[in-house]
Amino acid sequence: MSDEANIQFSEREALLFHSEGRPGKIEIVASKPMATQRDLALAYSPGVAVPVRAIAADPACAYDYTAKGNLVAVISNGTAILGLGNLGALASKPVMEGKAVLFKRFADVDSIDIELATEDVDRFIDAVELMEPTFGGINLEDIKSPECFIIEQTLRERMKIPVFHDDQHGTAIIAAAGLINALYLTGRDIRTTRLVMNGAGAAAIACAGLIKSMGMPQDNLLMCDRKGVIWRGREGVNQWQSAHAADTDRRTLTQALVGADVFMGLSAAGAVSQDMVRAMAPSPIIFAMANPDPEITPPQAKAARPDAIVATGRSDYPNQVNNVLGFPFIFRGALDVRATGINDEMKIAAAQALAALARQQVPEEVAAAYGVRHHFGPDYIIPAPFDPRLMEVVPAAVARAAMDSGVATRPIADFDAYRHSLRARMNPTTSVLSLAYEGARAHPRRVLFAEGEEEVVLRAAIAFKEGGYGTPVLVGRDEVYDNLRDLGVDDPHAYEVHNSRVSPLVPRMVDFLYGRLQRRGYLRRECERMVNQDRNIFASLLLQLGEADAMITGVTRTWAQSMREVKRVIDPDAGGIPFGIHILVGQNHTVFMADTTVNERPSAEELADIAERTAQLARSMGHEPRVAFLSYSTFGNPKGSFLSNVREAVQVLDAKVAAGHRTDFEYEGEMPPDVALNPKQLANYPFARLSGPANVLIMPGLQSAHISAKLLRELAGESVIGPVLVGMEKPVQIAAMSSTASELLTLAVLAAGGIAR
Incomplete structure (x- = not known):
């Protein structure tokens, strides 16, 4: 599950993001110098012949002399793209590129997206199998059920590298981690726990399979589809669903939930009522993971049963089941031991590692960003997606499980050194910046955008508002509303705009500014002119008068000029120089x-x-x-x-x-x-x-x-x-004149969070 649906943006903004500069989201970068003729001779002919002969003599050398050992293919045929359905292989490419970016961002795994234009299962399998020499692992994505089961199982049997369908197993692993902790908090044993699974698609079947591998008895898990409980002997179910048929006389979801300990939903919004929740066992565990809207919202579930532990697939509620907690780190560990596959032992190890991490003290930067409790509890049973410890904890657990289960072909001798190497792979700045964004969403602020008539500024302001980071306060004339409409905003007047020509705050501003500047050679009428005509002066005064929490400017004037104007209103910090x-x-x-x-x-x-x-x-x-x-x-x-x-x-x-x-x-x-x-x-x-x-x-x-x-x-x-x-007494950021909307957004978030003061 993921939280994309909870972040709002216009279609224009999304298209601009994907099209600006180099189209798409990925590129190939050489990892060796390519500056001289000698470099080229070593990289290609004739120098490349040496590793070619070495690999021909010993295929395992491919991991030493090529990028194979850190290269994963993200492969789809576009038959089940997000929640959009079967839109075809080409339409899936933006999603697959995005998955490749996540691999790199979270676990330093290089990834190439591959879209196969076929719905024929055999042709798809043959195409992927033929690529085994190229890649160290295969991540299958957005393939409809039941074909996804056939494809994954066949490829796992035929290939000697990890094959992993994240839509199934990613959700299962994160949900299992949350379940481990929820059972712990409520004093339950998985062997005696009764669970109801609503949904019988790929993710639900994977969840059920993994939970049973962890010890839940077959008949303690009731799986439901649109027609009700899948019971032993029921007709009209496929072989993967029938594997989870239970010996029960219950036939509906309502009946199944009576006395149940756990509900897991991978179905549709509103599938569960408050009465159903009231009928569950004491301290019920509810994983309502339908996206974008869960089967029952946490407030509804808590209103019906205050003793409930609730998780969803959304980031705006506690306990988010988010696949990004799993797949990058699982592949990292599998690749590092050159595993021949990803088995149940490795999945369970990942779930247990995630559960154990949530029980540890929450790092201060994560707690500050998310506003989560500082300790393990009902509202914190799953780690936060940007917890920097994930990179160290999960791959190490997966690698050890691969070794213990016999699928690792290059065991790790020194796990302390391995953990150190995992930490070294990641730049902590990226985690901190991600946490700054999450912190802004958890604690939204009002940020002044001083140049509100500029398109690049408005795009940043739109992203700031629709990303949930706070309220943009725009400075400009009436044409700001027209410009917002041109950028695809349906209701421009939902944005707060301050116009110095009509603002009732101008007299107070003039008094304030004249009080500051009267002994520096300025007349009152000069202060009036600056307030009415200079956007930086006007915006800085809005900040001083408490109309906003932070300010960003800079794209229309040189940095030095913007700084001079801001300093006429806002002083440096008392502690030093800006x-x-x-x-x-x-x-x-x-x-x-x-x-x-x-x-x-x-x-x-x-x-x-x-x-x-x-x-x-x-x-x-x-x-x-x-x-x-x-x-x-x-x-x-x-x-x-x-x-x-x-x-x-x-x-x-x-x-x-x-x-x-x-x-x-x-x-x-x-x-x-x-x-x-x-x-x-x-x-x-x-x-x-x-x-x-x-x-x-x-x-x-x-x-x-x-x-x-x-x-x-x-x-x-x-x-x-x-x-x-x-070093300014108020949070102010001055951007470079060449800044993009994305760069302005980052500075706005930093200003709102006070990280640079």
């Missing part, structure tokens, strides 16, 4: 670079302050800060005239440490970027105090910083976040 940070996010690393926007020639004390606060931001985003004060000089070589502020900044921090001030991060300088970032270069200076490559770069001055940041932004594109403004 500055900007560009964040370079790679697959496995993040680098924070400051100050890139504000201070032309910061003093040593200011550089030290910038270092401390940037290190604090880095730590809040999951990194152990290693700070390098950058220069063209490496510890005094060559000598120069403009090194004193950098060198003395290190001395300022040293003096603080000597005075007992706790500086809980590594720092060193002065040094150039290659020494700071390249371990081989750093090793030439054994006295250096950095234990590894720097991840916080403190720039010596604005000229070099601004040039570097602009270069990175143009060369690295969407992997650069920022500039992120730190």
Whole structure:
């Protein structure tokens, strides 16, 4: 189950997301250098002949010399696309690309989507089987029942790599994890528990099979379809459904639920009434997983039975059954031991690992983002989808189960080292940013979009509102409503728009601004003009007067000009100077670079302050800060005239440490970027105090910083976040003029969450 249906967006926004820049959501990136003729000779002819001969002699070498061991095919024929039905193979491609993105994002598994234009089961099976030399695993997706059962079973028998139909087993594994914990909380034994399954499709049959593998007796599980209970001897059911026929005299869902301990629904909205819930056993367990609307909502179930534990497939209720908790990490573990398949032992191990993780203390960043309880309980029986511990816990459990059950062909000798390698695969920044988005949804704020007449700003504001992150407050003239309508918004007047020409707040604003600026050479009429004509001034005053919680601007004016206008209204934080940070996010690393926007020639004390606060931001985003004060000089070589502020900044921090001030991060300088970032270069200076490559770069001055940041932004594109403004008394973010709607949305979420203050 997933929560896509709970996030609202316009059709135009969805199409723009998929079409802007490079169409689609994936690309192929070379993992080896391809710059020189020698590189090409090694990558292709004649150098490629060497691994070819090695693989021909020993096929297992393919895992050593090619990407096979980290490559999964996401395959569909489009016969059951999401909830849309049979729309064909080509129409399924956006979904399969999306699944490939999730594999990479959550578990660093490379994935290729493959859409097969056939509904013939045999042709489909033959096509997939022939691809075994290419891939380390096969993820089947969106294939209708009962064909999906035949396809998966046949491929598992014929292929010696993992084959996994996520629509079946992904849901089953996450639901099983929740069931383990719900049984624990209510003091039940699975061997004596009575469960009613409403729905008899692929996911329901997989859930039933896995739960029985965990110990539930055959007749303790009653499966229902549209016609009622599937009982032993009933006609009109297929062989996969009849495998779950029970010896019972109950014939309807209503009868089945009388005295039942557990309800699991993979059927349709409203299938269960409050009276049915009242008829269940004490402390009933209800997994209403129909999407987008469950069989019964948690408030309805709780109203009927306050002692119930309730889970759904939705993210806006507690206990979400979300497949992303499973399939990326299951394949990660299976690939890492080169498993020949994914068996029940591995599925149960994944479910048990997820259940055990939910019983552990919830990390502070997850608790803050989701607003969940800080401990295991009825409203927290399944881990949150963005819990950073998933990558370490679930693959390790799956890998060990594969080894214990005999399907691993490359066992892991050192599990401590393996867990460390799993942590190293993922960049914590991506988890923190995901948590920031979830936190915004859990605690929505009002965010000012100062340039509300610009299309890119409106698209970001629409995404902010329809994503559930808060309320966008738009600054602009009346044409904002027309622009919203042009972007596909059905009810533009549902958006809050502040127009300085007609706002009743203008007199208060003028009084406030004149009070600030009258001793800086400004007349009252000049303040009136600024309030009426300058969107940044007007928006900043709205923020100061409490009309919103945060503000974003920047796409129509240079960063420096926007900053000057904001500072006329909003002061820097009392704790130090404002500055900007560009964040370079790679697959496995993040680098924070400051100050890139504000201070032309910061003093040593200011550089030290910038270092401390940037290190604090880095730590809040999951990194152990290693700070390098950058220069063209490496510890005094060559000598120069403009090194004193950098060198003395290190001395300022040293003096603080000597005075007992706790500086809980590594720092060193002065040094150039290659020494700071390249371990081989750093090793030439054994006295250096950095234990590894720097991840916080403190720039010596604005000229070099601004040039570097602009270069990175143009060369690295969407992997650069920022500039992120730190050090203002109110949450304000100033975007680059070239920002996309997605980048503006990220800054709006960061501003709303206060992560950069």
